[in-house]
Each structure stands twice: as structure tokens, then as C-alpha cells.
Amino acid sequence: MKKDLTKIKLFAMDVDGTLTDGKIYISDTGEAMKAFSPKDGLGIKLLIRHGITPVIITGRTSEIVKKRCEEIGIHVLYQGITNKAAKLCELMKKLNLSPEQVAYIGDDMNDLSAMETAGVSFAPADCASQLVPFVDIILTKKAGDSPVREAIDMILNDCLTLADYENL
Numbered sequence: 001m002k003k004d005l006t007k008i009k010l011f012a013m014d015v016d017g018t019l020t021d022g023k024i025y026i027s028d029t030g031e032a033m034k035a036f037s038p039k040d041g042l043g044i045k046l047l048i049r050h051g052i053t054p055v056i057i058t059g060r061t062s063e064i065v066k067k068r069c070e071e072i073g074i075h076v077l078y079q080g081i082t083n084k085a086a087k088l089c090e091l092m093k094k095l096n097l098s099p100e101q102v103a104y105i106g107d108d109m110n111d112l113s114a115m116e117t118a119g120v121s122f123a124p125a126d127c128a129s130q131l132v133p134f135v136d137i138i139l140t141k142k143a144g145d146s147p148v149r150e151a152i153d154m155i156l157n158d159c160l161t162l163a164d165y166e167n168l
Contacts, residue, residue, distance in 0.1 A: 003136050003137070008052055008103045009097055010091070011151075014084075014104075014106040015056060015058040018106060018107050019037070019040055019056075020144050021035060033064065039149040040146050042149070043146070043153065044148070046152060046160065056078065056079075084114035088114045089117055099118060102118040105123065105147065107126075109131055111131070121135050122139055137151070
């Protein structure tokens with residue numbers, strides 16, 4: 001069954017394995033690092049420009065993620081969340097959104113409940129194999145290689161013009 005992506009008003013994302021390649025680099029001083037794709041960042045800015053709210057719901061807590069959100073304009077960030085579906089339901093209720101208006105992208109079984117809560121689910125090409133049967137759209141891009149941008153391009157499909165890319 002083909003999903004109607006034109007109704008999306010909220011785009012929720014996991015971080016590790018979705019916005020990043022899933023690797024966490026920790027130096028000998030304990031400083032953690034993650035790599036984010038600039039293409040995903042630009043896509044998120046395009047979402048905002050088109051009135052779609054980007055949200056991060058992640059199980060880990062990281063100052064790096066907070067800084068990345070500030071940099072690209074994500075104002076709704078939930079970290080340290082073990083029950084992602086409950087947090088997504090709470091947010092949907094607060095914003096008066098139905099499942100058809102919500103998309104979620106995740107890469108592993110801890111994202112499944114949130115994916116089932118959303119009306120549309122996406123996963124990177126290299127997501128956990130156990131997740132595949134439950135995902136609406138398996139993307140062609142792997143984790144960290146801009147799968148979020150690929151999903152956003154699908155959502156915004158015919159809406160984008162060259163003017164959308166100015167002053168981002």
C-alpha cells in the first residue's frame with residue numbers, strides 16, 4: 001500500500017544509525033564524536049521551510065546532538081528516551097496530529113514501536129534485518145550517507161524550487 005507523504009507535518013528521527021553511521025568515537029579523554037551528513041542538515045532546513053516540524057527522539061544523551069540540532073534549526077529534541085513510541089504519542093497529542101501526519105525514520109528494533117505509531121516509517125538501506133518487514137519505505141542510502149535527506153526529498157517531492165535553496 002502506497003503511503004501519502006503529502007500529509008506529513010512532523011518528521012521524527014532517531015540519531016545513531018540514521019543521522020550518523022552509528023559509530024561512536026571516544027577519545028582517551030572520554031570525548032565522544034559523531035559524524036553527521038551536511039546533506040541531511042540541508043534537508044532538515046528544507047523541511048522547516050515547508051512547515052514540517054523536525055524532531056529527534058533518541059535513546060542516548062549527547063551534547064553533540066544538542067549542538068547539531070542548534071546548528072540546523074531543530075527545536076524539538078528528546079534525549080535519553082527508552083520508550084520512543086510513548087514520547088511520539090505525547091508529542092502527537094500536544095500538536096493535535098494524527099498518525100498520517102507523522103513520519104519516523106529509524107534503523108533498529110528499538111525504533112519499531114515509534115515506527116508503528118507514525119503513519120509512515122522509513123529506514124536506511126543497512127537497517128537491522130529484523131526491522132525490514134515492518135518498514136514502509138526502505139531507503140537506498142545507508143546510515144550516515146544521508147538517508148534522512150532521501151526521505152525528506154520523497155516527502156517534499158514536487159514542492160521544491162530553486163528558491164528553496166537560497167539563504168539556507
